Amino acid sequence: MKTNNANNQKAIILKNVYKAFGENSAEELYALKDIDLEIEKGEFFMFVGPSGSGKSTILRIMSGLESDYRGEVKIDRSKIGFVFQQFALMPWLTVRQNVTLPLLSAQISEVERFKKVSIELEKLGLLKFANYFPKELSGGMKQRVGIARALVTEPEIIFMDEPFSDLDSFTAEELRAEILKIWAERRPTIVMVTHIVEEAIELADRIAVLTPRPGRIEKIFINKLLRPRDLRSPEFFKMEDELYNVIKP
Numbered sequence: 001m002k003t004n005n006a007n008n009q010k011a012i013i014l015k016n017v018y019k020a021f022g023e024n025s026a027e028e029l030y031a032l033k034d035i036d037l038e039i040e041k042g043e044f045f046m047f048v049g050p051s052g053s054g055k056s057t058i059l060r061i062m063s064g065l066e067s068d069y070r071g072e073v074k075i076d077r078s079k080i081g082f083v084f085q086q087f088a089l090m091p092w093l094t095v096r097q098n099v100t101l102p103l104l105s106a107q108i109s110e111v112e113r114f115k116k117v118s119i120e121l122e123k124l125g126l127l128k129f130a131n132y133f134p135k136e137l138s139g140g141m142k143q144r145v146g147i148a149r150a151l152v153t154e155p156e157i158i159f160m161d162e163p164f165s166d167l168d169s170f171t172a173e174e175l176r177a178e179i180l181k182i183w184a185e186r187r188p189t190i191v192m193v194t195h196i197v198e199e200a201i202e203l204a205d206r207i208a209v210l211t212p213r214p215g216r217i218e219k220i221f222i223n224k225l226l227r228p229r230d231l232r233s234p235e236f237f238k239m240e241d242e243l244y245n246v247i248k249p
Helices: 055-064 095-103 110-123 139-151 169-186 196-204 234-246
Strands: 001-002 010-021 027-038 044-048 068-077 080-083 156-160 187-194 206-210 217-222
Touching: 010 055, 010 187, 027 055, 027 187, 027 217, 044 055, 044 196, 055 068, 055 156, 055 187, 055 206, 080 139, 095 110, 095 139, 110 139, 139 169, 169 187, 196 234, 206 234
Parallel strands: 001 068, 044 187, 044 206, 080 156, 156 187
Antiparallel strands: 010 027, 010 068, 206 217
16 A cells, blocks of 8 residues: 655546455455546546445545555645535534534634634535534535535545435535535535436536446546536436446446
8 A cells, every 4th residue: 555645737646446355365355446547636526336336435545534455546635625424523512613623733723713614604604503513403504514624624635425415305406506616616626426427417527437346447437518517408318328328236
């Protein structure tokens, strides 16, 4: 395993990445195999694939949450954020306190922390809920807190692991629009996992399809549809069909 900083215009480079469970045993099981990939700075990149194809595992390897793998990962992890599927909020902390967590180790004053958190809360419509606890919030509001927490450090790379899958369709649609707005304004590199093909086409510049275990990159689609994307256009439906034809159950 080797991790280096990415260079030039590449935000993330993976070379010959493997992830196996039960290594050095007769029952070694590969989650990922032969992963070679380059992700550009400022790109919105998406992984799709069937359950068990290693989508979340590859995200965890990139972000540093998973260190037990083979191969080479080049990435600058000094400024990254992560949005989880299950919100991952501390139930005993308020909204403001949850969003402040990533800043506690930063060399900035309490006043500056308060200001930065307030800016993110306001942008995501959370400022008036700053003193609420997670149990008092809807699922959509909890995920907004998770997004604010990921953004408060002004990350250059944001990882998102099926962030909208536990939300109703209307809330998910609203948050996708928010994420696209944030991405257009700040231009971080966003790497996201989804099992929803339509979501991938709506958001991504490129879409990597992973095979069933062991997860390999079957194909990378370049999404040339103009933004904002018309989800009912013939071009959208055509790309949707192409993706479904490649994704294997």
